[in-house]
Amino acid sequence: MAVLAGYSIKGGVGKTATVINLAYLASLDGFRTLVWDLDPQGATSFYLRVEEGVGGHGKKLIQGRRNLDALVRATDFEGLDLLPADFTYRHFDKTLGRIRKPREQIARLLQPLSESYDLIFLDSAPSISVVSESLFVATDLLLVPVIPSPLSMRTLEQLAVHLDKKGPKRLEVLPFYSMVDRRKKMHKEMVESKQNFGWPMLESTIPYASVVEKMGLHRSPVCSYAGSSIAARAYLNLWREVRKRIVE
């Protein structure tokens, strides 16, 4: 089983759209796939039409009083399942902070699912926190979408410094340009510069596209309702790049 996480310190960079589309493509590519919506906002759950929990399973999970498998929901896409968000995830930091080995908890919770799934995608809230520390420990590949701007690159460098000091050694970080608008000179130049910011950027870039924004209307992955669009093909290229890392 491999764990991939969509992560960003900033919000609104296309993290959730990336997680959903890559997970969808993975499920069509022979991988049994699960997405865990760790963001209390529940955007992933919204996009996949699954009702977020309000039952408070977040605390019970950490305390070992519930297991993840019982909370899994099938999406409308065969082969792709979802662990929906729960509003109590907003207290995750506090809950994790009260127990032993907080950084190991997400990995511990995911372990029993390894027989049922080949890939688990984690969609986390934008932050640096105990939850994200735990996410880093559980994750094999960290997908970091970055808008091509100086501020975003600075954020990426900050992440590099943080992970260099405190990140698990085996974590592989895969930053890529997201919401790229090639009509903007700065975007175009930054993408073409191929500059590294802590890690090499992936070759694939995701364009800024209204068809991606329409995920909120269709409530499904772009690759399912607009499979031949430029954005869908960009996600496919991104998936192919990520896939190589998974199988190696």
Next chain:
Amino acid sequence: MNDLISLRRLTWEEGTSFFDELALIQKADRNATHRRLRVFDTFDWRLFGRGQTLTVERVDGTYRWRWTTIKGVLLRQYQSRKRPDFAENLPRGPLRTSLEKLTDIRRILPRVQLEIATQELCFLDRYRKTTLRLELSKARSTGIALSGKRLPESKELETVLRIQGLKGFERDYFKILERLERRSLVQPSPSLVEQALRLNEPPAGEYRSKPFVAMEAKDPAWKVIADLLLAQLKVTDDNVEGTIRDLDPEFLHDLRVSVRRSRSVLGQMNGVFDLGAIAPFRDGLKRIGGHTGPLRDLDVFKIDYPKLVGELDEQHQSSIEPLKVFLEERHLEEQKRLASVLRSTQFKEFILRWSAFLEEPVSGPVGEEQIKALVQNRTWRRWIRMKKRGRQIVDNSPDDDLHEVRLDAKKLRYQLELFGQLFPQTPLIRLVKGLKQLQEVLGSFNDRCVQVECLSRYSEEMVARGEVPVATFLAMGRLQSILDDQRRFFKHQFKTEFDKFLEYESVLAKLFRKG
């Protein structure tokens, strides 16, 4: 994963009326579709044998694969521009790993085509999320020959209602099942795919490379042997077309094994049939073995090639490429030659004559003896011969001496497999296990001998065909040397393994020594 699936048999009208009823009381999407899909499996039904199926549907220029249980629970899905052929041609990943475990080197073939008309009803919650899927389907199925062409006759399948409960939304699933029971629509049904596979000609799962032929201890030998040989002839015949078409190497392998088993039975049970009457058939089977040998050697070399080349250092690996090209060319030539033999009138007539003889065989001097007593006698004699030969072998014995023991062991193993049902199973299984271990070493030894000899022959043929770089010959020479070392290693291992097998003599004696 782990969706719930229930399948019910009912008429189209019953199903439509049920959908009409449900649509009134539950928010739902209703659709009608027509689809064509093909069911893929290996020639020997490896997926079906595991209760699984692989269906492929062409949608917008893409092949959508669904690997499911026989009831339809999804295991994995895949989209590709290509149809299935060999699992090793898939990109690396869990699909390839899982499929390769099942299908190995066998080609994944289209076996059956279905034309399906479906009415679908999807229950929706307040977010318009599907919580339950019902599919009412009727279909016609058509078999697909090894040529890839559909057979002329299509069959109508029974209408099936498929209820698919989704993980996390099980309540709707159980509510519908209850409703179906209240309407007395309770008849369980196989899925459309399962129906199609069972109605297929031949039915799914029927092919066995090791067919079982029932026999009783007191049956006359001529009858049992004739039945056994007919079963082996069927295996031979079943594999002819796949061999001609070169679909995968296992067709030729199964064909050769069936011929070898037939020859072994005729040799071991000599005298069951009239010697004069059986002689032309023994010769004919021997000739078939001779025709198929060179191609099989090439097949084995091709299969083992990556591993063999992996034994060389990097420099030699890069120089040996012309050997691969040569092997491909020779394989094509040999394949063509063998295909022509198998298509020939002589071969077809031989099969017909052999079959006719076995339907009404001419009994020989021991034909009327009871089969069990005869098997015991002949098996014990084989063991005594094998023991004598095996004990005489030392490290510097000629290789041919080990080959004789290898053939003895093979014949002994065939006896145990073909007639095993006549004997107590526990000691027999132990005996076969012990014999297999000895045969592993003998087989590995033989493989290396064959490969060393093949490399010599191939290098001569390559010279005859034209210029070959010196570096290639050096690499082939190095490979030959490695294989020869391995040959000596397995030869040395023989004594240890043979001594271990000698410990089974008491088991052999108990089963086969009489008087």
